[in-house]
Amino acid sequence: MSTKSVQRSTQLNLFGPSPEPMTVGQVTRYVKSLLDGDYVLQDLWAEGEVSNFRVVASGHAYFTLKDDQASLRCVMWRSDVRRQALLPQDGQSVLAHGRISVYEVAGTYQFYVDRVQLAGVGRLHLEFEALKQRLFKEGLFDAVRKRSLPPFPIRLGVVTSPTAAALRDILNVLARRYSLVQVVLSPTLVQGDQAPAQIAAAIQALNEHTDVDAIIVARGGGSLEELWAFNDERVARAIVDSRVPVISGVGHEVDFTIADFAADVRAPTPSAAAELAVPDQAELQAIVHAHSVRLAGALHRRVTERRQSLGYLGQNLKRCSPVGRIRTLRQRVDELAQAGDVCLRHFLTLRREQLNGLASRLATLSPFATLERGYAIVRRADTGHVVTSVRQVSVGEPVAVRVRDGEFGATVGQTAAEKEVKDE
Amino acid sequence: MSEKEIEELTFEAAFQELEETVQRLEGGELTLDEAIALFERGQVLVRLCDGKLEGAELRVKQLMPDADGGYHTVPFQMEA
Numbered sequence: 001m002s003t004k005s006v007q008r009s010t011q012l013n014l015f016g017p018s019p020e021p022m023t024v025g026q027v028t029r030y031v032k033s034l035l036d037g038d039y040v041l042q043d044l045w046a047e048g049e050v051s052n053f054r055v056v057a058s059g060h061a062y063f064t065l066k067d068d069q070a071s072l073r074c075v076m077w078r079s080d081v082r083r084q085a086l087l088p089q090d091g092q093s094v095l096a097h098g099r100i101s102v103y104e105v106a107g108t109y110q111f112y113v114d115r116v117q118l119a120g121v122g123r124l125h126l127e128f129e130a131l132k133q134r135l136f137k138e139g140l141f142d143a144v145r146k147r148s149l150p151p152f153p154i155r156l157g158v159v160t161s162p163t164a165a166a167l168r169d170i171l172n173v174l175a176r177r178y179s180l181v182q183v184v185l186s187p188t189l190v191q192g193d194q195a196p197a198q199i200a201a202a203i204q205a206l207n208e209h210t211d212v213d214a215i216i217v218a219r220g221g222g223s224l225e226e227l228w229a230f231n232d233e234r235v236a237r238a239i240v241d242s243r244v245p246v247i248s249g250v251g252h253e254v255d256f257t258i259a260d261f262a263a264d265v266r267a268p269t270p271s272a273a274a275e276l277a278v279p280d281q282a283e284l285q286a287i288v289h290a291h292s293v294r295l296a297g298a299l300h301r302r303v304t305e306r307r308q309s310l311g312y313l314g315q316n317l318k319r320c321s322p323v324g325r326i327r328t329l330r331q332r333v334d335e336l337a338q339a340g341d342v343c344l345r346h347f348l349t350l351r352r353e354q355l356n357g358l359a360s361r362l363a364t365l366s367p368f369a370t371l372e373r374g375y376a377i378v379r380r381a382d383t384g385h386v387v388t389s390v391r392q393v394s395v396g397e398p399v400a401v402r403v404r405d406g407e408f409g410a411t412v413g414q415t416a417a418e419k420e421v422k423d424e
Numbered sequence: 425m426s427e428k429e430i431e432e433l434t435f436e437a438a439f440q441e442l443e444e445t446v447q448r449l450e451g452g453e454l455t456l457d458e459a460i461a462l463f464e465r466g467q468v469l470v471r472l473c474d475g476k477l478e479g480a481e482l483r484v485k486q487l488m489p490d491a492d493g494g495y496h497t498v499p500f501q502m503e504a
Binding site: 151152154162163167168171174175179180181182183184185186187202205206208209210281284285287288289291292294295296298299302303306 | 434435436439442443445446449450454456459460463466467470473474476477480481482483484485486487489494495497500502503
């Protein structure tokens with residue numbers, strides 16, 4: 001605003017004599033305002049040869065850019081010097097970016113450089129090597145810093161361009177290989193001047209605002225210049241500072257970027273990064289099925305073992321059972337009974353024989369035996385008593401007379417002691 | 425553990441527990457009751473793991489900056 005009003009008033013003054021002189025400071029400020037208002041000079045790339053390059057105690061760098069026609073005084077502030085992967089050296093041909101303004105004290109105009117790149121062939125390679133060396137020395141690529149990837153990530157961050165083929169490749173691989181995973185895309189430019197800062201911010205955003213378990217940083221194949229954003233220190237530091245492991249998949253197999261060195265795992269391509277990031281679903285399924293079979297087998301084995309021991313126990317139990325004893329005792333009883341039987345029979349036989357002997361002896365002693373020889377037995381008819389004395393009967397009394405083959409009745413006729421027996 | 429709690433297991437947790445269950449059932453002293461309980465638990469885990477692997481469909485979200493410097497996520501669909 002003020003610049004415009006100054007311009008207008010001074011333009012008017014160009015057409016007439018100046019009414020009053022300007023101070024040196026006013027002139028200088030006026031020139032400065034002219035330069036500062038020029039958009040070409042405020043965003044300038046200039047190419048030239050470096051001479052008299054020096055970094056002073058304050059950390060700022062001073063040098064001159066020149067070609068065969070002119071020279072340009074250059075300043076690079078400390079903060080920009082620090083960001084520089086590679087500081088220029090005298091005699092080098094460089095591309096410098098910055099703005100032109102006036103250093104009022106000296107009354108000179110200067111090139112305020114914020115970035116210097118080597119010009120010409122090999123420039124990028126030299127810068128790459130220099131940055132790699134510097135970060136390597138700082139320990140950013142140390143193996144001990146590398147974290148292992150989670151075996152079963154739940155959420156996976158992907159830092160890449162939302163419209164790139166690389167993203168499609170990654171999503172295809174993830175869907176085929178492990179569709180369980182949830183993807184959080186953190187979109188970014190992947191080439192151009194703004195890409196490094198965006199890539200770094202995209203990694204940071206995933207770390208700060210999501211709970212991803214790992215991050216893929218990817219870009220499809222391209223020229224060295226197209227991949228250049230991944231050779232930026234800011235990207236490397238964002239990867240190293242990431243809370244979760246980072247897998248890089250930039251370009252093709254042959255392309256190595258600073259991001260690859262900084263990453264916890266380097267994959268040759270975006271698809272390969274996706275492959276490394278997740279386990280294989282088909283393999284897992286096979287393992288789960290194998291586990292299922294092992295479970296059934298193990299249970300079966302245990303049950304079989306139990307059944308076997310149960311069988312042994314049963315046999316042991318049977319061996320201890322009283323049934324056996326009972327059976328033995330019963331047998332003994334049978335034996336005894338049999339023995340008893342034999343004894344009894346023997347005893348009976350013996351007795352029978354004894355009895356027979358006695359019977360025959362009895363038979364010889366039987367009074368009836370004498371009847372055979374003509375004797376008779378007389379008994380009273382009324383009482384049946386055997387009459388052995390005359391005094392036992394009276395005359396006229398009936399008696400029964402037993403003879404060898406029968407009995408007949410008789411009557412007592414006469415009695416006399418001794419010789420007075422009637423007959424017989 | 426109830427069916428609901430099991431449902432909420434992550435695949436990783438279920439898979440790990442399944443491996444441990446198989447190992448315990450294959451070795452070590454166990455009562456028959458314990459063995460059967462482990463087997464049943466293992467079967468539930470197998471079903472869970474299988475189900476998660478079978479049913480999964482890749483979900484993709486995109487991180488979007490908020491006006492206040494924060495971020496939110498919106499579903500992302502790759503342009504055909």
